[in-house]
Amino acid sequence: MNHCNRKVHPNVFSRVGTALRRRRTLARMLTAFALGFAGWSAGVAGSPAFAASRAAAGEVVSDDVILLPSGSSLQVAERLNIRVPGRQAEDVSIPIPSGAEQVTVTNVPPGASSIENGRIRLHRVDAAGVSPVVTFSIPVHGQTSIQLTLHFDMAVDLMHIYVPIGNMALSAPGLMTQTETTQIAGTDFRVFTHGQLPAGSDYTLGLSVLPSVTQDASTDGLPVIGTDSQSTASGVQAVGNLVLAGAILVIALLGIRSTMARRRRTPEGATDALYQAWEDIEVRFARGQLDEVERDRRAAAIRRRLAEIRLSGRGGR
C-alpha cells in the first residue's frame, strides 16, 4: 500500500510568463477595503462554528487578507479583528512579515498603534476588540510567483484570503475546498477560507501568475502516449462507468423483483399460508420465543379466519 503526502501543489512555478495584469488603482481599492470592509464582509463570512471563544490573552477572531499584485510589488491589505477577553485592557503586537515595505495601520484611533522592531503594537485592546487594517507591499523582482509567510502570535479563529480572479492562482495549505466570489471596487475576488490556526504558527501563501500560451513544443513527430484525467478516453470511460452503474442498478432491481411472489395468492394458497403462519406461532411458542398471551391471541385470529374460509367452502379443505 502506498502512503505519502497529498496533492502536490506546484506552488514553486516561476516560469517566465506575461506580466501581471494591471488592476484598478490600488489606492481606490485599499480605501474601499479599509472603510467599507465591515459592511460587505458580513456577506462572505464563513461558518460561525469557527468563531469559538478563547481564554488566551488575545485572539484574532477573524483575519481577512487581500492579495493584490501591482506591477513590481504585491500589495497586501489585512483586516484583523482582535480582542482581549477579560476585564483588563492589554497591549498586543502583530509581527510584520519579512520583506514587507510601506507598512501602514488604519482603522484605529490616533495614537492607538505604533510600529517598532518589526512589529505593530496596538495599545490597550480590550474585550470589545479592535479591527485594524494593516497594509504593506512585498517587492516582486521579475519572478512570477511569490510567497508570503504570516506569523501569528495569537490564535486565529478564521481567516479569509482574497485573490483577484484572472491571471493569479493561490497555493496555501489547509484551505477549505468551498470558495466564494465577491466584488470589491469593481474587481472580482475569489475568497478562500481557512479554519483555526494555533498561536505561534506560521502560515505561508503562494501566489503564482498564470503562464501565457505558447506554440506546441516540439516532439519530433513522436506520438503523445499515455492518458491523463482530462483526455477524451477518460471522458468516455467516465460516461461508460455511469452507464455501468445504471445497468447494475437495473439488473439488481430486476433481480430483487424476480424473487418476489408474482401472482395473487389462490384460496388454497391463502389457507396454506395461514396454516404455516399458525405453525410458526406454535413452534416459536414451543421454543419460548413467544409468550402464551400473544400466542393465544394470534392463534385465535388465524383459527377463526381458517374456520370462516372452511365455512365459505373456498379453502379446499
Added chain:
Amino acid sequence: MIAGWVGEIALRLLFVLVVASAASHVVAIATGRGTWRRLSRIGMSVQFACVAVASVCLWHLLITTNFHYAYVVDYTSRGLPLVYRIAAFWGGDAGSLLFWSLVLTMYGMVTAFSRHEDSERMLPIVNLIVTCVIGFFTLVMNVGANPFQRLPHAAAVGNGLNPLLQNPGMTVHPVNVYLGYIGFTIPFAYAIAGLLLKKTDATWLRVTRRWTLVSWLFLGVGIIYGAHWSYEELGWGGYWAWDPVENAALLPWLTATAFLHSSIVQERKGMLKSWNVLLIALTYFLSLLGTYLVRSGVLWSIHAFANGLLGNYYLVFMGVVLVATVAIITARWRVLRPERSFEAVVSKESAFMLNNVLFLGSTFAILWGTVFPLVSEAATGQTMDVSAPYYNAVNLPLAVCILALMAVGPFVAWRRSSWSHVVQAVWMPLIAAVVLGLAATEWLRVHYSAPTLLSTLGMVAAAFAILSVLWEYVQSVRARMTLTQEPWYLCLARLIRRNQRRFGGYIVHLALAVIALGIVGSGAYHIQNQQVMKVGDTAHIGAYTAKFVGMGVAEGDAGETRQLYANLVISRGGRTIGVLRPAAVFYENGDAPTTDVALFSRPMQDLYVVMLGTAGSNEAIFDLHVNPMVQFIWFGGYLFIVGTLIGLWPERRAAERRAEVGAETDGLLADLADLEYDFRMGKLDAARYTAERGQLEQAIRLAEAERDQLRLRLEAEVAAEAERLRAREGGTAS
C-alpha cells in the same frame, strides 16, 4: 426559471407527503387493513415522483447554468463540460441530499410494491422506517440546505466545480458510494421490522439478501473508483492514503462483507441471529457516519467537499438512530436465540465466524484510527492524527489472514469437518500457490525492489485464493460432467445458473484476490525517482528512460484554464515509445493550480509521471514512479462487478414461503444437499458421509412426522372452530 419554482414546490410538497405517508403507514400497522396498506404503498410512490420532479428541475438548472440559483452558481460555470454539470448535482451538500432522497425514495417504492413471505405485516413497518429516513433528508433540504435557493439577482459568473472533482472518476465515485450507503437502509429497516414483530426467522435475510448485495457492490465499486480518482488526480503516486473519508467508506463495506457471510449461516442453519441484526445495524450506522464525515468537515480530508454546515443535523439523526436501534435490539434480545449451536470447531460455520472476527477486527482498528483525532482533541485538547503505518501494521496482516481463509473456506464442509480433511482438500492448490507466489516474488525482486516477509506472504495468500477458486470450479464441473455426461462448458454454465450465489461468490473471491495482487505488487515493489531536470537531461526509472525535451503552454477548452506541460520522450530497452506529457493546470478563477498526471499504463506496470514544479523556462522537477501490477486493482474491480452481478442476476423461481417447521425440514434437506456436495468435492470420506447421511435422513423423517402431527392438531382445532361458528350462525338465524 420555471424549473426552479417547480423544484422548490416539489420539495415543499414532499415534506407534506412524507408526513401523510408516515401517518398512513402507522394506521396500516395498527389496523392491518388492506386499504391502508395500499395507501401506504401509494404514499411511497408519490414520494418518489415528487423527488424525481425536483431532481429533473435541478438537473435542468445545472445544465442550463441558471445563475439565479445559489447552488448552480456554487458548483458550475459556463465553461464547465456537460458531464461535470450533470455531476454537479451531487457535488454539493444540497444536491447530494436531493440525490440521496431520489435513490432512497426509489428503493422505498420498489420495496413497498414487493410481495413476499409475511409482507402484509412487515412492509408497513419497513415503509415507516424508510419514510422516517426520507423525512430527515426532506427536513434538512427544506430548512438547512435548499438546492433551489434563489439569489436576489443573477450572478455574473459561477464558481465552477472544484478542480479536484473535475475528473472522470469523480463523476461516478460519489454515485456508487451513495447507492451503497442508501441501499443498506432496506435490510436495516427489515431487521428492525422483524424485531418489532418478534419475527426472528430468516425471512428478512431472504428478502433483503439482494438489497445487501447490491449495496455492497455499489459501495465496493465506489471505493475502487475513489482510489482510481486519487491515483489519477492527486498526483502522489498512490491510490489509498487511509484518509478519514476513504476509511469512512471502507468501514460499512467491511461490516457488510461480514454480514453477507454470517447471513448465510442464519439462512441455512438458524444460527447467529443476534449477530446478524447487530451487523446490519452497525453497517447502517457506519454508512451514516461516513456521510457525516464527508459532509460535516469535522475531520479534514482531501475527499471532503462540503462546507460543514450540515454536520449537526447528521449528528442528531445518528443519535436518534443509535438510541432507537439499541433500545429495540435490547428489548428483543431474548427472542434472538439461535436454533442450533456450533457442532465442531472445524466446520464451514466456524470458518464464517472466523471471517467475521477478522473483518470486525479490521473494522474496529480502522474506526479507532479514524476517530482518534476527535477523541484525542476531546481528551487532551490537542489533535493527534493517526498515519498510514498504524493502519498498515494492523490491517495488512489481517488481510493476509482473510485471503488465506478465503482460500481454505470453500474446502471446509458444513456442520463438521477435520483438519486432515481440509489439508487433504487444499494441498494441491496450496503447493501450487507457494511455488507461484515465490516465483512471482523473485521476479518482482529482480525487476523492481526487495520484498518483505509480509509482501511475500500476501503474494502467496492471494495466489492460494485464486487457485482455490479455480480448483473449486474445476472440481465442480468434473463432478457434474461425471453425473450428466454434458460437455464442460454446458456444465459450467448450468452450474453457475443453478447456484448463482455460490459461484458468483467464488468469482468475487477471485476478484478480491486479483485486487490483493495489485495492492501487494504496487505497494511493496513500486519504485520512485524524483529528479530536477533541464531540457536535454535524462532520467532512469525501472526499465524506462525519460528525456526532457521541452515545455509548452496550452489553453483549456473554454479559456478558463492554462495547461503548462512538459514533453518527456520515453524509451524502453533502447526503443523509443513516445512522448509523455505531465502538466500543471492553472485556473483563471484563482483556484490553486493542480497537477495532471501523465500515465502510461501497461497490464503489468504503470509509468506515472508528475511535474512538481518548474525553475526557469528550461528546468523542472519531475516525480517518476513505476507501479507494478497496479492495473490488477482496476481489472479486479470489473471482475468484482461480474461476480456480484452473477449473484444478483434475476432468478426464475420466486422465494418460497417457509414456516418455521417447514424451514426446519428445509434446513435439514439443505444439510443433506451440502453433505452430498461436500462428499462429491472430496471434503468428506465415505464413512463420515454414510454416517451423517443416515443421521440426517432420520432427522428429516422425525421433523416431517412432527409437522404432520402439528398440522393434524391445527386442522382439528379449525374444524371445531368451524362447528362453533356454524352453531352460532344457526342460533342467530333461528
